[in-house]
Amino acid sequence: MTVLSIQDLSVQFDDVVAVNQLSLRVASGELVVFLGPSGCGKTTLLRCVAGLQQPTGGHILFDEREVTGLSPADRNVAMVFQFVSLYPHLSVAENIAFPLHARGVPKAEIKTSLEWAAQFFKLGDLMRRRPNRLPPGDKQKVALARAVVRKPSLLLLDEPLSALDEQFREDMRWELGKLQAELGITTVYVTHDQREAMSLADRIVLMRDGKLIQNAGPAEMYANPVDRFAAYFIGSPPMNFLSVHRSSGRAPWLVDAEAAEWPGPNSAVPLQASPGLAARLDKIGRDRFTLGVRPQHLGIDGANGGSRIAVHVVNAFTVGHDHQFDFSVGGTLYSGMPAALPAIGARVDAVMTDDHVHLFDADTGDRFDV
Ligand SMILES: Nc1ncnc2c1ncn2[C@@H]1O[C@H](COP(=O)(O)OP(=O)(O)OP(=O)(O)O)[C@@H](O)[C@H]1O
Ligand SMILES: [Mg+2]
Numbered sequence: 075m076t077v078l079s080i081q082d083l084s085v086q087f088d089d090v091v092a093v094n095q096l097s098l099r100v101a102s103g104e105l106v107v108f109l110g111p112s113g114c115g116k117t118t119l120l121r122c123v124a125g126l127q128q129p130t131g132g133h134i135l136f137d138e139r140e141v142t143g144l145s146p147a148d149r150n151v152a153m154v155f156q157f158v159s160l161y162p163h164l165s166v167a168e169n170i171a172f173p174l175h176a177r178g179v180p181k182a183e184i185k186t187s188l189e190w191a192a193q194f195f196k197l198g199d200l201m202r203r204r205p206n207r208l209p210p211g212d213k214q215k216v217a218l219a220r221a222v223v224r225k226p227s228l229l230l231l232d233e234p235l236s237a238l239d240e241q242f243r244e245d246m247r248w249e250l251g252k253l254q255a256e257l258g259i260t261t262v263y264v265t266h267d268q269r270e271a272m273s274l275a276d277r278i279v280l281m282r283d284g285k286l287i288q289n290a291g292p293a294e295m296y297a298n299p300v301d302r303f304a305a306y307f308i309g310s311p312p313m314n315f316l317s318v319h320r321s322s323g324r325a326p327w328l329v330d331a332e333a334a335e336w337p338g339p340n341s342a343v344p345l346q347a348s349p350g351l352a353a354r355l356d357k358i359g360r361d362r363f364t365l366g367v368r369p370q371h372l373g374i375d376g377a378n379g380g381s382r383i384a385v386h387v388v389n390a391f392t393v394g395h396d397h398q399f400d401f402s403v404g405g406t407l408y409s410g411m412p413a414a415l416p417a418i419g420a421r422v423d424a425v426m427t428d429d430h431v432h433l434f435d436a437d438t439g440d441r442f443d444v
Contacts, residue, residue, distance in 0.1 A: 080134055083119070103258040155232050170223055287304055331405065375423050385421070397412050
């Protein structure tokens, strides 16, 4: 299978730098997800790999062979988009076989491929039908089958599931993972949905404004985000960020209370740093920083000796078997996931699991490695 290398790639449209000096490598048989907010350059980058977009700088290599100037037809890549286009006048089987006929693949081989596709995607009776009336999930399966039967060197998928409803999406995600594992085909999958990325990816390439922010496995990215953007983009509910400053008063650290739009007390709240956190704060030696902690690592009370702040519960509810509580400091709302549901209005200690507390530079958002 093909190794994809992207080296120092840039794409500029007039005054927009859609892809900014980006380098990465996708190993043979790997499934890499390009993840990032709308407009960060995911599609543009994928189109460069497919040969549909010429970069303004940099190189693309398949198996160390330069393909940067080659047309899409000379790259043998398959691309599937959000909105499927199937030939309405052809049956499902004819749609799937189309790229094979176009390449003059022998009839017997086409038959074998169609049997494989029918069985793998459970298309059975649908094979003889016209695609028009098929539900969106089935259409997407046909598009996928058509993409993979010709054994492309790379499979490129641009938000292929985002037009499907949630239930279909889960099924298709599973099918896709299975397909990719069975065929071992090197795959790039574009999405702005972090859940999709986390569940599918061998590795995630997180992008922002055309730049690569972090390139890591899902677990690594969740545990060690490189900066505040990565920390916020991955994980649900999103990470809490508390602005903290040093104080000359009795409590050495205070959580800022800056937003005044919300009702409620607007005074800074002491952060009681555990000895472990206090040592880390000494190491970074800043008077201001941003503390990041995921709701999953923020409970109530607890005897674990973690760092804490005293807060009022403004909201408490249960989702599935997770409890969540919200509290506000100076108008900013934060969330935690306690073992037991507190009463709304109760005054509690919100306690952090210290091992999972991240410290970020208040100005740049970079994570301190302490
Ligand atoms: N053909 C074009 N001409 C001019 N600007 C473009 C063109 N294609 C993309 N852009 C701009 O380049 C940037 C990146 O766009 P791109 O479509 O690659 O983002 P994306 O990450 O795929 O976003 P989305 O999640 O919305 O699909 C955006 O600012 C977009 O407006
Ligand atoms: Mg896009």
